[in-house]
Amino acid sequence: MKLVTFETGGARHIGAVLPDEATISDFTAASDTAHFRDMLALIDGGERALDAARALEAKPVSVRELASVRLLAPVPEPRQMFDCLCFEKHLIQSARNGHLVRGGPPVIPVNDGKIPDVYKELPVYYKCNRFSVIGAGQDVIRPRYTTKLDYEMEFGVFLGRSVKNATLEEAEKAIFGYCIFNDVSARDQQMSEMRGMLGPSKGKDFDTGNVMGPWLVTADAVDPSNLSMSVYINGEQVSSGTSADMMWSFPQIIVHSTQDETRHAGEFFGSGTVGGGCGLETGRLLKDGDILEMEVTGLGRLRNRIVFQS
Structure with missing residues (x-):
């Protein structure tokens, strides 16, 4: 459904x-x-x-x-939100293009195309602002403190039951459904604050910063292993990728997250950005009036307008 x-x-x-x-x-x-x-x-x-x-x-x-x-967003106020970093290509390409946002070396070093070991040892994640969620057709409003607004092409899952210390089988059965997720980012703010080895905070947390939709597809109708993920700006395709490149599956992420901690029905996990799925990688950051569309096989097409407030 x-x-x-x-x-x-x-x-x-x-x-x-x-x-x-x-x-x-x-x-x-x-x-x-x-x-x-x-x-x-x-x-x-x-x-x-x-x-x-x-x-x-x-x-x-x-x-x-x-x-x-x-x-509206399929779940306008998720009970909790987590976002991961599951695509190696995204991390490598973002690090290479850090100079587009700030001078000096990248916040996360990538040496000779090799990412830090921790990303393959653990499905790391951060907690998002669950109150800043919007849906298809709603405007994404640029916060006034950034000049480097970016999109991030992701998809994610909602849990359908509470789980703790889940096995892989239990974690897979706990997935209720899937939807497209755009983790909008204020890149200049993000890169500045993450030098403090905390966060991200205001680089991610602002009204309209989490976009979900257009609908939530129940788990029985989705094979997440090889979904095409595409981004269009003003009708022009600017990137394409595949969920097949994920370093961690959603069940693996859930298993990790539920170690000695209860995750509840209605909580959300994002995949992190697919390789090539953001302007930091392609060199095309968002402009006032842009029409941004994200499409994932079987999950629909998420369309939003970008608005720069004065």
Whole structure:
């Protein structure tokens, strides 16, 4: 299923995009069941809630035109967010182009095309601002303190159940679904603050800085092992990559994260940026008015406008 959160008549609803990708089965309008209240309630409802959703996808009770509603992020406020660095090519190319943002050596050294060992020893991650999430069609607003705004082409998973000390099998079963993720970055701020060996903080944390959508595709409909990942700016393709290059799988990331710590349903893990999937790698940072589109096989096309506030 392609699950969406949307606004209609001033209220938030959830539903499923139908096969024509032009209409939505509106779960919230069709039933007052608690698990159709919002996407987190649906996730919390487990298999029983998913079965009810599948039934309404197969035989819709209330149908809306996709063009008549305002899409939000599939989960407007995730319970927690983590972002990883799973693509070696991204790290190597970003380090080589650090001079585009600041003088001197890169924050993360890459010697002779070899990344620091830690990235292959551990699926390292940081925590994101879960309150700065927006969805497809919403504007990305450049924070006033940066002149180097960048996009990052990623995808990620939402957990469908709580897990602790998970095995690989348990971790895989805990994945509820997948969506496209754009980890917007203020590169000059990021590179400056990370010299302190903490963060990132304001390099990542600002309103509209985490973009998800256009929908959340349930795990049964996705093979994450070889997804094509493409970026377009103003209609021109500027990069392409593949999820096959991930150093760590999502189940491996979840296993690591749940060591002696409970991860909860509704929490999100990002993949990190695919090789070539950001302006720091290609030399094309974002400009005012740019139309940015990200496309991943089976996960849709995420479109946003870039706005520079004065």
